[in-house]
Amino acid sequence: MRITSGTVLVGGMALSNHLLLAAGVLGTTGSSLARILACGAGGVVTKSIGPYPCEGHPGPCVVETEGGLLNAMGLPNPSREFEGELQVLAGKPVILSIYGGNPDEFRTVASWFAGTAAAFELNLSCPHAAGYGAALGTDPDLVEACTQAVSSLGLPTWVKLTPNVTDITLCGKAAERGGASALVAINTVKAMRISTELKRPVLGNRVGGLSGKSIFPVAVRCVYELYESCRIPIIGCGGISSAGDVIEMMMAGASAVQIGTAVKDYPCIFRSIATDLYSSDGVPPDTIVGCAHG
Amino acid sequence: MGSLRIPLWGAPMDKGALQAVRITAITQETPTVRTFSFFPGFSFRPGQFVMVTIPGVDEIPMALSRSDTITVQRVGDATGALFQTRPGDLLGIRGPFGNGFPEQEGTLAIAGGVGAAPLRPLVMHGLVECLLIGARTADELLFLPELTQKTSVLVATDDGSSGVHGPVTGLLKEIPLSEYRQICVCGPEKMMQAVLQTLDAAGMAGKSYLSLHRYMKCGIGVCGSCCIDPDGRRVCRDGPVFSGDSLLHSELGKYTRDASGRRKTV
Ligand SMILES: Cc1cc2nc3c(=O)[nH]c(=O)nc-3n(C[C@H](O)[C@H](O)[C@H](O)COP(=O)(O)OP(=O)(O)OC[C@H]3O[C@@H](n4cnc5c(N)ncnc54)[C@H](O)[C@@H]3O)c2cc1C
Ligand SMILES: Cc1cc2nc3c(=O)[nH]c(=O)nc-3n(C[C@H](O)[C@H](O)[C@H](O)COP(=O)(O)O)c2cc1C
Ligand code: FES
Numbered sequence: 378m379r380i381t382s383g384t385v386l387v388g389g390m391a392l393s394n395h396l397l398l399a400a401g402v403l404g405t406t407g408s409s410l411a412r413i414l415a416c417g418a419g420g421v422v423t424k425s426i427g428p429y430p431c432e433g434h435p436g437p438c439v440v441e442t443e444g445g446l447l448n449a450m451g452l453p454n455p456s457r458e459f460e461g462e463l464q465v466l467a468g469k470p471v472i473l474s475i476y477g478g479n480p481d482e483f484r485t486v487a488s489w490f491a492g493t494a495a496a497f498e499l500n501l502s503c504p505h506a507a508g509y510g511a512a513l514g515t516d517p518d519l520v521e522a523c524t525q526a527v528s529s530l531g532l533p534t535w536v537k538l539t540p541n542v543t544d545i546t547l548c549g550k551a552a553e554r555g556g557a558s559a560l561v562a563i564n565t566v567k568a569m570r571i572s573t574e575l576k577r578p579v580l581g582n583r584v585g586g587l588s589g590k591s592i593f594p595v596a597v598r599c600v601y602e603l604y605e606s607c608r609i610p611i612i613g614c615g616g617i618s619s620a621g622d623v624i625e626m627m628m629a630g631a632s633a634v635q636i637g638t639a640v641k642d643y644p645c646i647f648r649s650i651a652t653d654l655y656s657s658d659g660v661p662p663d664t665i666v667g668c669a670h671g
Numbered sequence: 672m673g674s675l676r677i678p679l680w681g682a683p684m685d686k687g688a689l690q691a692v693r694i695t696a697i698t699q700e701t702p703t704v705r706t707f708s709f710f711p712g713f714s715f716r717p718g719q720f721v722m723v724t725i726p727g728v729d730e731i732p733m734a735l736s737r738s739d740t741i742t743v744q745r746v747g748d749a750t751g752a753l754f755q756t757r758p759g760d761l762l763g764i765r766g767p768f769g770n771g772f773p774e775q776e777g778t779l780a781i782a783g784g785v786g787a788a789p790l791r792p793l794v795m796h797g798l799v800e801c802l803l804i805g806a807r808t809a810d811e812l813l814f815l816p817e818l819t820q821k822t823s824v825l826v827a828t829d830d831g832s833s834g835v836h837g838p839v840t841g842l843l844k845e846i847p848l849s850e851y852r853q854i855c856v857c858g859p860e861k862m863m864q865a866v867l868q869t870l871d872a873a874g875m876a877g878k879s880y881l882s883l884h885r886y887m888k889c890g891i892g893v894c895g896s897c898c899i900d901p902d903g904r905r906v907c908r909d910g911p912v913f914s915g916d917s918l919l920h921s922e923l924g925k926y927t928r929d930a931s932g933r934r935k936t937v
Contacts (some may be wrong), residue, residue, distance in 0.1 A: 403905070404893035405932045412903030424895065424932070432930035436730025437722065437763065439889040441687020450894060455932040462932075465901075574691030575726050575761055641893040641908075 378624055379659035382449055382651075385419060387610050387632045388559025389533025391637045392470055394419035395623060395654070395662065396647045398636030399614050400474040400498060400537065401425060401450065401598065403644070407462035410471065413640070417648030420470035422635065423459070425500040426490070427475070427509070428482045430456040434505070435581035440570060445616075446638045447568055449505040449585035452476055456486075463493045472535065476509050477501040480526035497527055501548070502539035502564030504586045510537040511564070517551035520574075524555025535612065537561035538599070541593075546606040547601050553607050561612045561635065562599045566592050567596065589638035592616045597629045604630025606666050618646070620653035628669040687891055689724065689763045695739075701811045704744045704785055705754060706886030707848030708880055709762060712739025717792035718855075719910050722890040724763030728752040732887045732907070734789035734857075735767060742788040742813070742899055750811040768890045769911045772855045772880055774798060778850040780822075781866055783839055783858020787848045789882055790857055794821050801825070805858065808832050810854055821893065841863045854915075857882040860937045864924025867915050879915035883923065896932065899923070 380633050398421040405410045410421045433453030455462075463471065470596050471495035477483040487497050501520055503510025513519040520536065528534040536552035538545055538562040549560050570579045578584070579588025596615025613631030617623060618639035626634050639646050647649040687834045692709040700706055711850025713721070715735050720723045722743060724730040736742040745754050756762070772793055780790045780799045784806055791814055791885040793799050799822045803935040809832035818824055825842045835841050839862060848854070854875060856866050863881050870879045885906040892908030899906060900922040905912070 401895075402893055403895040403898065403903075406898045406900065406903065408900045409895050409898040409903035409905075430931040430933060433888065435728065436888065437689060437724055437765070438730070439687075439891065439893065440689050440765065441891070442878070446687075446893065448889070448894075450888065453888070453896065453931050455934075458933050461934070473919060514769075570688055572691060574725075575763060577726060579689050579763075581729065638893065641891060 379656035380624070380654060380665065381659045382655035385633055385662070387612065388535050389494040389497065390420060390470060390472070392419035392633065394651055395474070395633045396650055397612070397635045398422055398640065399635035400500060402637040402640055407465040408580055411465055413644060413647070414469055416645040417651055419633070420472060422472045422474050422498050424454055425452055425474040425476045425503065426454050426459050426486055427452060427456060427487055428457070428477055429655050430454065437581055440579045440590070442570060442587070445587050445589035447570055447580065447585045447587055449580045449582035450566070451582060452503060452506045457471070457489050457576060460489065463490070467493070470495055472496045474498045474500050475527070476503065476506070477523070478508050479499065480522045483523045484530070487530055490505065491530055491532060492500060494532070496533035496535060496558070498537055498561060499523055499527060499533040500537055500564070501580060501641070502537045504539060504567040505582055505584055506563055511541055512514055514539045514548060515542050517547045520551040521547050521555040524552045524557050528556030528558070533558040535559040535561050535563055538563050540595050540599050541567045549603045549607045552574040553609050557609055558574045559610045559612055560603055560607060561601055561614055563592070563596045563615045565627050566595055588615065590616045595621060597625060600626060600629040600631050601669065604670060620650050623650060623654055624665065627665050628667070630670065634664055673827055687765060689765050691761050692764050694756055694758050694760050694762060697756070703811065703815060704742060706736060706740050706742045707753065708740045710739065711812065713767050715740065715766070715767040717774065717796065718771035718789045719767040719769050720789070720911060721764050721766035721768065721786070723753070723889070725749055725752045725756070726761065730763070732884070732890060736788040736791045739902060742785065744785040765890060768907060770909070772882070772912050773853060775852050777852035779803070779846065779848070779854045781839060781854065781856045781858070782813075783862040784811065785813065786858035786882070790855060791818070793855060794818050797821065803827070803839050803846070805840045805862065820897070835845070838862060838865065840869055843869050848875050852878070854879040856880065860924055860927070867918060867923070870915055871919060875916035876919060880912050881915055881918060882911045883913060884911065887930060896928070896930070
């Protein structure tokens with residue numbers, strides 16, 4: 378199955394296609410983000426930027442697993458100095474990912490970039506950073522408060538959710554109440570590998586988040602559940618690596634998708650997926666979004 | 672002759688799992704540099720690197736100086752912890768990663784300091800016709816006896832204690848650069864930039880290959896910490912070896928980024 382191409386209006390953004398770069402993957406520098414846009418991405422989400430510079434967790438930060446990737450980067454970021462990276466991206470569809478320890482920190486970071494980013498994405502979902510990410514994102518009241526603190530600045534505000542909860546729709550609805558323009562689902566799935574030879578967890582941080590093909594079914598389920606309970610658009614993320622995956626995500630309820638891990642082996646995957654996904658005799662995308670719910 | 676092309680985007684293999692290796696020997700090479708031998712080794716191409724885990728401390732990138740050795744200069748916490756290990760201890764290894772140097776005969780190699788480590792296999796495979804090697808002092812010259820047996824070697828030291836007094840670029844004046852099929856370079860950033868400028872002036876930038884170092888966290892091209900400006904290429908995956916002409920208008924020699932992604936001047 379193929380869909381027709383055209384401008385994609387989602388969560389307050391107008392994108393040239395349905396395919397965005399996911400946060401934290403090749404998103405640390407302006408020139409890297411520009412490269413991904415040149416590789417056919419309809420938009421790019423930056424590395425999550427926080428209130429203070431952070432060096433991240435000690436290594437190993439990443440290890441490959443069968444069908445996936447386990448990471449505990451620990452949110453390394455240059456904080457406000459990231460403004461310098463965005464200079465080469467003026468006017469481009471750049472969504473700034475933000476993390477903070479409380480609503481005020483989210484708002485502070487957002488206010489630094491209110492003139493340069495086209496939209497914000499709130500990282501309320503990173504599973505391996507104590508006091509940040511999923512530490513807030515599993516509490517619906519905090520999700521609502523953080524969303525409210527940023528959405529009140531007037532720019533499109535997307536909220537990225539964690540799958541590491543019993544009911545993801547509670548957090549989705551909280552973001553909606555806080556004024557979110559879209560939901561992004563999902564961040565990584567909390568996971569661990571142990572080196573049997575070293576007799577210790579492989580990652581420096583011990584616990585990390587799983588991404589890549591192996592989490593695709595989890596992501597599809599989360600998007601499906603959110604579509605049943607929320608009205609704002611959903612951006613599907615997690616394990617997407619082909620046009621077929623994109624169609625499946627859209628049928629679950631996604632209006633657009635983000636791709637992370639699959640970019641590693643082929644930064645121009647956006648262009649190759651677009652080639653397979655779009656056709657002038659395809660069906661209009663609107664007719665398949667959420668069609669699996671009938 | 673047909674020169675080997677280095678792909679601009681993406682390097683081949685993917686050995687992402689962490690494998691434990693046992694340290695079999697530790698050799699003091701210079702006052703600040705030690706070679707760590709381990710078992711088992713890996714098949715690799717000269718210029719490729721591995722991510723080395725010192726359990727409970729950190730993981731750092733290291734060039735393979737042989738299929739089963741890394742050669743390490745002690746500079747900080749992780750390398751300091753590595754220097755505390757003993758034969759019999761375990762390390763974690765991911766890799767080998769990166770593209771490596773093109774393997775061609777008729778190579779001129781230029782090494783500065785511990786930059787001799789990734790160039791050593793090229794020399795030992797008999798591909799290097801001439802090696803220019805520089806270090807701060809005579810006793811910091813790495814692998815000198817075995818390299819001298821394989822190729823003709825010209826030496827420069829910062830303090831003049833051996834060979835030409837001054838940077839290794841001083842040796843370049845005496846070399847008929849155009850007679851070499853390719854020029855492979857690894858050393859401190861400022862040295863590589865000076866070498867590249869000299870090679871460019873001689874019209875040889877397109878035949879030169881420089882091995883870069885940038886802060887690496889993943890080593891497999893996903894995290895973005897090692898990307899260089901202005902084209903966003905990943906040193907870990909699209910490099911670490913880049914052709915000189917592709918670096919002429921890059922950040923090389925100007926700035927780099929630290930673990931947080933903040934820029935700092937070189
Ligand atoms: C592809 C590649 C191959 C390398 N090969 C060798 C080699 O063969 N022999 C050798 O002695 N050194 C090599 N290095 C450099 C080596 O990785 C650093 O010296 C080492 O990481 C320092 O760690 P530290 O904790 O002891 O020092 P720190 O005190 O943490 O840092 C000292 C300096 O080392 C650099 N550094 C620290 N961590 C990293 C990291 N994760 N990635 C890159 N740079 C880092 C930074 O520039 C820093 O300023 C290589 C680097 C790269 C990128
Ligand atoms: C190395 C790495 C770093 C990541 N960093 C971030 C981050 O900074 N902020 C964030 O919201 N998500 C981050 N993520 C999660 C991804 O954006 C994405 O939600 C997840 O990887 C699932 O998508 P994928 O399977 O396509 O990679 C990171 C993922 C990886 C693999
Ligand atoms: S070290 Fe992560 S992309 Fe190169």
